[in-house]
Amino acid sequence: MLNRKLSAHLARSIRTERDLLFFLRKFRNKGLLESSDEEEEIIAEEFEISPKKTINERLLLQLVKTDENKIKKTIEKTKIELHKSKVRNYDFKSILSEERKINWLWCYIIKNINKEIGYILYKETDTGVVTDIEITKPLKIEGFYLQEKRQSTTEEKRKQIENCLIHSNFLEHEEKLLSNHLKNEWRKNARRTEMIKWLDGCHSNQLMWAYDYIKKRYEIRYTWTPSSNEDMKSVIVAVYDLIPENKKKKFFENFRHAWNVKKSKERKKKNVVLLENAVLHKVEKLAEQTEKTPEDVIKKLINTMDWDEILDILESE
Numbered sequence: 001m002l003n004r005k006l007s008a009h010l011a012r013s014i015r016t017e018r019d020l021l022f023f024l025r026k027f028r029n030k031g032l033l034e035s036s037d038e039e040e041e042i043i044a045e046e047f048e049i050s051p052k053k054t055i056n057e058r059l060l061l062q063l064v065k066t067d068e069n070k071i072k073k074t075i076e077k078t079k080i081e082l083h084k085s086k087v088r089n090y091d092f093k094s095i096l097s098e099e100r101k102i103n104w105l106w107c108y109i110i111k112n113i114n115k116e117i118g119y120i121l122y123k124e125t126d127t128g129v130v131t132d133i134e135i136t137k138p139l140k141i142e143g144f145y146l147q148e149k150r151q152s153t154t155e156e157k158r159k160q161i162e163n164c165l166i167h168s169n170f171l172e173h174e175e176k177l178l179s180n181h182l183k184n185e186w187r188k189n190a191r192r193t194e195m196i197k198w199l200d201g202c203h204s205n206q207l208m209w210a211y212d213y214i215k216k217r218y219e220i221r222y223t224w225t226p227s228s229n230e231d232m233k234s235v236i237v238a239v240y241d242l243i244p245e246n247k248k249k250k251f252f253e254n255f256r257h258a259w260n261v262k263k264s265k266e267r268k269k270k271n272v273v274l275l276e277n278a279v280l281h282k283v284e285k286l287a288e289q290t291e292k293t294p295e296d297v298i299k300k301l302i303n304t305m306d307w308d309e310i311l312d313i314l315e316s317e
Helices: 004-013 017-029 037-049 051-062 068-090 099-112 154-166 172-190 194-199 204-214 218-222 229-242 245-271 277-290 294-304 307-316
Strands: 116-124 130-138
Touching: 004 017, 004 051, 004 068, 017 037, 017 051, 017 068, 017 172, 037 051, 068 154, 068 172, 099 154, 099 172, 099 218, 099 229, 116 172, 194 204, 194 229, 194 245, 204 229, 204 245, 218 229, 229 245, 277 294
Parallel strands: none
Antiparallel strands: 116 130
16 A cells, blocks of 8 residues: 555645546556546546545555555656646636736636636537537636735736636636636727726826726725735726626716816816905996906906006005
8 A cells, every 4th residue: 555645645636626537547548547437437426525535545546556656756747747738728828918917817707706607618510510609607716816915916916816727626628618718708808998098197196086986896896905006007907807898888988977077177176266255246246237247357357457557556555
């Protein structure tokens, strides 16, 4: 019987049914395991109920007697191959290729954990025609890997996403399905640049207003606390990317309109000149007698009087 150290090493390497099936296949190909497809299916079913017991009593006991060092080397090599297989299936190079995409994906996974999402299956008919069928399944994923750090950098999010997907219990074909789903969802955002353009070059007060506005959206709960102005822009874009595609246009129109209203109010405040009641009464009296507005009266007086005369009057007081 293999020693406990090797048993523990194997248990750490096999965390999911997907891992187990990969190891079983590799062990059999290496001639270390004598089992049929049917037996491996039974082992996989037992693994779901009792992982540790299955590894110790079903997997290790069925390994052909051989040098333990060889088995250990096979385990290490298989771990590397398994990791590469998952990286290839999820296509990390594509789905984690840029900062905005990483930020969106980090938030998207948190938002949709255990929720129904759509997968596209491609099937070939008897006549050779390929058709696509959409199925919905809950996103069962190891979300605890996605945690906000003191400074949630893009690189930190990328590592968390990789760990989250690598350690989630998806079968091999499901990894590819999920990757395709994420790519399809991202394509909807990739062409949306209006929020980024709006944020480019905006001053700090404008940025703070935008962040306060976006915080009213429920999607903000799936993002992170910004640590700088640039990070605040990333949060705003991430929230916008999370908004359903059919609601984005309306949201951005309302967002831009709200900012224009705010600017208009601020301009009006800056243009207001406060006058004492007695002075205002005289201006209104002049306006009434000349059938002009108070604004026109003041403008006429300023524009028609000699500038030096105005200065003399003001300086004499």
